[in-house]
Amino acid sequence: MDYLRWRDDMRQVIDGYLPRIQAVFARFRQLEPDTVTDEGDPAALRKAEEADPPLPRSLLELYASIREASFEHLCNAYFIHSLAWILDSLHRSDIPAWAPEATDERLAVFASDGGGRLFAVGYTSGTVFRLPVGAVANQVYAGSIDSIGPGEIAKDLADFLDRLLRLARAFSDEDYDERLVL
Template identity: 35%
Template structure:
């Protein structure tokens, strides 16, 4: 995964999206940004799947609240403190072992990967009891085969919107 190249492509797309957002939509953007790591990642990354370790050594956080319904990749300290935040750590419907919630959408969905690092799932809104996720009708959806595919999805979605409306 070439995260430096991804950051290099996303930066100008986000800047253009932000700078012309109000003109296109009629209200101010809410702070869309892709933030690289400046002084090394915060937290002990050893417990995370390899793809997340690689991601968090280059990228601190992604906030795209105005892209479609919103897309967010949370800082690593949020991922590492799942128990305290009450986010799912297990989803027996999709995998026997641990999952890592690393992001969310603007509609209550959570993006998660199992310990193996693939695939990336979207967990729809549902109860979380003792860090165990339960779907409520809508089963978890596989959104990409891995983190790299998920990042490509974010980039291509943003590029499509910028190319179409800007």
């Protein structure tokens, strides 16, 4: 996937929906714009190359092109966390590395939404999983507290980012259907 093109496409779509959102909330305050940062974090990339176990290659490729992304005004809000955040979270007991309900493989959480759901990529398959709000103990996701449940949401990181882009494009449309979510 061309992550730079994805970044540029997302920026263009943000320019399409943000004025509409700003018009609604202008009387309260000026909104911070949704963003996709320009460049990666060289120090975090060097550290990631030495991570044990090694991070999924697709994450390293993404973070060579962007630092992070914040889509606070897109639907329920979506956040692609920085590589530095991912590296810091690898050994935190409250961030899941395992989700037995969804998969047997190790996971790397890289994104979240405004509802507290986490998005994680499988180390082996590259599959992206959605982990709804739930308990985490010793890096093991202990289950969902909502009706959706954990599960596969995209075949890989490129598919996830493409779905996010399509969601943003639909959100830019005046006839947006609120049932479209990741």
